[in-house]
Amino acid sequence: MILRAAAVAAAVLAFAGPAAAACGHPRTTLAHLEGQIMCPTCHTTLDQSNAPAAQRIKVFIQERIDQCATAQQIKADLVTNFGAGILAAPPRKGFDLLAWWLPIVGVVAGAVLVAFGVWRWTRVREPEPAVQAPVDPETEQQLDELLAGLD
Amino acid sequence: MRSVKLTGQVVALAAVAGLLGLLVWRLTHQSHPPKVGAPAPHFTAKQLDGGTFDLASVRGKPVVMNFWASWCGPCKSEAAALEQKWQKYSSQGVVFLGVDYNDVSGDAKRFLSKHGVTYPTLLDGSGMIGDRYGLTGVPETYFIDRKGRIVGDHILGPITESKWAEAFDRGIKAALDS
Numbered sequence: 208m209i210l211r212a213a214a215v216a217a218a219v220l221a222f223a224g225p226a227a228a229a230c231g232h233p234r235t236t237l238a239h240l241e242g243q244i245m246c247p248t249c250h251t252t253l254d255q256s257n258a259p260a261a262q263r264i265k266v267f268i269q270e271r272i273d274q275c276a277t278a279q280q281i282k283a284d285l286v287t288n289f290g291a292g293i294l295a296a297p298p299r300k301g302f303d304l305l306a307w308w309l310p311i312v313g314v315v316a317g318a319v320l321v322a323f324g325v326w327r328w329t330r331v332r333e334p335e336p337a338v339q340a341p342v343d344p345e346t347e348q349q350l351d352e353l354l355a356g357l358d
Numbered sequence: 359m360r361s362v363k364l365t366g367q368v369v370a371l372a373a374v375a376g377l378l379g380l381l382v383w384r385l386t387h388q389s390h391p392p393k394v395g396a397p398a399p400h401f402t403a404k405q406l407d408g409g410t411f412d413l414a415s416v417r418g419k420p421v422v423m424n425f426w427a428s429w430c431g432p433c434k435s436e437a438a439a440l441e442q443k444w445q446k447y448s449s450q451g452v453v454f455l456g457v458d459y460n461d462v463s464g465d466a467k468r469f470l471s472k473h474g475v476t477y478p479t480l481l482d483g484s485g486m487i488g489d490r491y492g493l494t495g496v497p498e499t500y501f502i503d504r505k506g507r508i509v510g511d512h513i514l515g516p517i518t519e520s521k522w523a524e525a526f527d528r529g530i531k532a533a534l535d536s
Contacts, residue, residue: 259429259430260429264462
């Protein structure tokens with residue numbers, strides 16, 4: 208009985224051990240990373256590509272996951288190998304922050320411009336006083352003569 | 359109010375000019391294969407076995423530059439043939455360079471070991487060198503003469519195919535003769 212229990216325990220450890228024992232943190236998954244990494248030859252994310260380069264990178268990511276690497280470590284490895292262009296979104300630090308903020312600034316500026324335009328277009332305008340054009344003395348005299356002729 | 363309107367117009371014009379500038383820049387910076395007789399695009403790159411390589415360092419020598427990747431099927435078929443050519447022409451001073459394009463460096467090492475490739479390999483993980491040479495895929499091969507100019511045919515396939523095998527021999531000859 209004891210031998211049987213020991214055998215079962217050993218079998219459980221043999222199957223569960225490699226996957227669970229080594230990692231001190233939750234494992235990331237290939238599915239999680241596929242949408243964040245670009246295929247360098249086809250310029251789509253890995254989850255949308257079956258190109259040979261994409262397939263190979265998926266294998267690399269899975270190998271690193273099996274080695275307990277975190278998502279950040281795997282991304283760092285890929286950036287070292289392929290450059291920052293391998294990331295689908297730029298890092299949120301340094302100069303790359305511009306890529307995150309500029310669209311927001313653009314949308315806000317656009318909204319302000321549209322609001323200003325609408326405000327100007329819809330506001331009630333006061334009627335401007337009619338301005339009488341000055342009549343030169345010669346014309347005035349002619350008019351007086353004409354009116355006098357009518358009398 | 360007039361100044362606000364004027365400012366708006368200036369901003370709008372600046373935005374349009376900026377977009378036009380981007381369009382022009384994109385159109386003028388699209389990568390094309392360098393023409394025969396044109397200087398080979400300069401680059402520096404990390405070598406797979408460490409150190410940095412500068413193309414200027416091989417000026418004065420004929421160069422065969424082969425773009426490849428471990429995930430590329432035809433690259434496997436031509437690897438042994440390229441190594442044989444390297445063994446044949448290295449005594450004549452021809453420099454062979456393998457450029458590992460958009461590849462995982464660990465895979466590249468395994469590939470070279472498996473196929474017995476001994477000439478230097480440069481890393482082009484980001485594809486920057488490939489872009490400068492207007493690469494359309496892998497494998498592709500360029501020839502550079504002693505004066506640093508592109509010569510011969512731009513080989514667009516494995517040199518084990520008969521038409522590319524002939525082009526390869528013509529390319530080496532052009533690089534050696536000029």
